[in-house]
Amino acid sequence: xxxxxxxxxxxxxxxxxxxxxxxxxxxxxxxxxxxxxxxxxxxxxxxxxxxxxxxxxxxxxxxxxxxxxxxxxxxxxxxxxxxxxxxxxxxxxxxxxxxxxxxxxxxxxxxxxxxxxxxxxxxxxxxxxxxx
Amino acid sequence: xxxxxxxxxxxxxxxxxxxxxxxxxxxxxxxxxxxxxxxxxxxxxxxxxxxxxxxxxxxxxxxxxxxxxxxxxxxxxxxxxxxxxxxxxxxxxxxxxxxxxxxxxxxxxxxxxxxxxxxxxxxxxxxxxxxxxxxxxxxxxxxxxxxxxxxxxxxxxxxxxxxxxxxxxxxxxxxxxxxx
Numbered sequence: 001x002x003x004x005x006x007x008x009x010x011x012x013x014x015x016x017x018x019x020x021x022x023x024x025x026x027x028x029x030x031x032x033x034x035x036x037x038x039x040x041x042x043x044x045x046x047x048x049x050x051x052x053x054x055x056x057x058x059x060x061x062x063x064x065x066x067x068x069x070x071x072x073x074x075x076x077x078x079x080x081x082x083x084x085x086x087x088x089x090x091x092x093x094x095x096x097x098x099x100x101x102x103x104x105x106x107x108x109x110x111x112x113x114x115x116x117x118x119x120x121x122x123x124x125x126x127x128x129x130x131x132x
Numbered sequence: 133x134x135x136x137x138x139x140x141x142x143x144x145x146x147x148x149x150x151x152x153x154x155x156x157x158x159x160x161x162x163x164x165x166x167x168x169x170x171x172x173x174x175x176x177x178x179x180x181x182x183x184x185x186x187x188x189x190x191x192x193x194x195x196x197x198x199x200x201x202x203x204x205x206x207x208x209x210x211x212x213x214x215x216x217x218x219x220x221x222x223x224x225x226x227x228x229x230x231x232x233x234x235x236x237x238x239x240x241x242x243x244x245x246x247x248x249x250x251x252x253x254x255x256x257x258x259x260x261x262x263x264x265x266x267x268x269x270x271x272x273x274x275x276x277x278x279x280x281x282x283x284x285x286x287x288x289x290x291x292x293x294x295x296x297x298x299x300x301x302x303x304x305x306x307x308x309x310x311x312x
Contacts, residue, residue, distance in 0.1 A: 008135045010242065011138075012138070012142065013239060015142040015146055017232045018149070021225045021232075029218050029221035034158055034162075034207075035161060038152065038200070041165065045169070045192070052181045054249055055249070056242070057243060058135070058245075059134075060245070062180045063269070064182075064269045065258070065261055065269075072258055074250050075257060075258070075271045076253065077249070079271055079275045079279060079282070082271070083283065085188055086290060087289050087293075089191050089196055090290045090292075093297055096199055097297040097300040099203060100206055100207060100301065101300055103206070110211075110212050
């Protein structure tokens with residue numbers, strides 16, 4: 001019981017760090033652009049978890065004022081993260097729009113193949129200019 | 133009870149994350165990400181952030197999934213096996229992890245009521261929500277009144293993202309029209 005409480009008091013931070021590192025790993029190690037964006041979103045949700053964990057008071061209730069409750073969790077991080085979630089989906093959608101354009105220009109969304117194409121870039125650059 | 137639910141959901145989250153890393157099929161990754169967001173929303177309810185949970189369930193596991201699946205429909209691609217070595221990414225991740233663990237040492241213990249975060253402006257928000265605004269939900273009060281400039285900034289960012297997407301995808305349509 002005692003051991004569980006000691007573990008529980010740092011478990012949130014440990015899992016937050018794990019999720020954050022997983023997101024970072026996906027962004028660096030995976031070549032697929034859609035997968036990279038999923039990794040970025042994972043990283044963002046880890047930040048949400050960090051903020052919301054710090055707002056929690058054990059035994060408190062959700063911050064909706066009622067005379068039956070005396071202790072409320074902190075509403076301020078909730079507000080900040082509400083904003084962050086909406087901005088997060090905005091950036092995700094913008095990133096995906098870019099992926100669609102990249103797929104049109106190069107015919108692939110694998111980083112390696114795109115870079116290989118860019119090495120032959122004289123040809124590619126002229127081709128794109130020719131179109132416009 | 134709260135702590136047990138919290139620990140169980142956190143463990144589930146990390147398991148789903150491992151599955152996302154290992155999954156090579158993009159459709160599978162997207163559905164797993166949707167599952168991940170839904171577990172995250174449940175966790176937010178356990179952590180008393182009901183408004184955040186609603187938004188995360190609607191936006192994170194709803195709209196994000198729709199947008200990702202829409203993209204997948206347009207590009208129809210599968211993830212290739214990695215050709216690069218994973219030594220460099222793992223090193224970067226390990227160093228970042230050590231830094232983060234080092235940073236965590238200074239953080240207050242989870243769930244205590246006398247952490248600095250609960251002492252600053254929050255008591256004022258909690259006390260004045262009903263006398264000043266008459267709204268019992270403090271998150272609404274802070275979002276719409278005390279910190280409404282944050283919300284204005286947020287809508288600006290969303291508008292910018294929307295305009296950006298419109299410009300990117302519109303030029304695509306006209307170009308496609310030219311080709312036909």
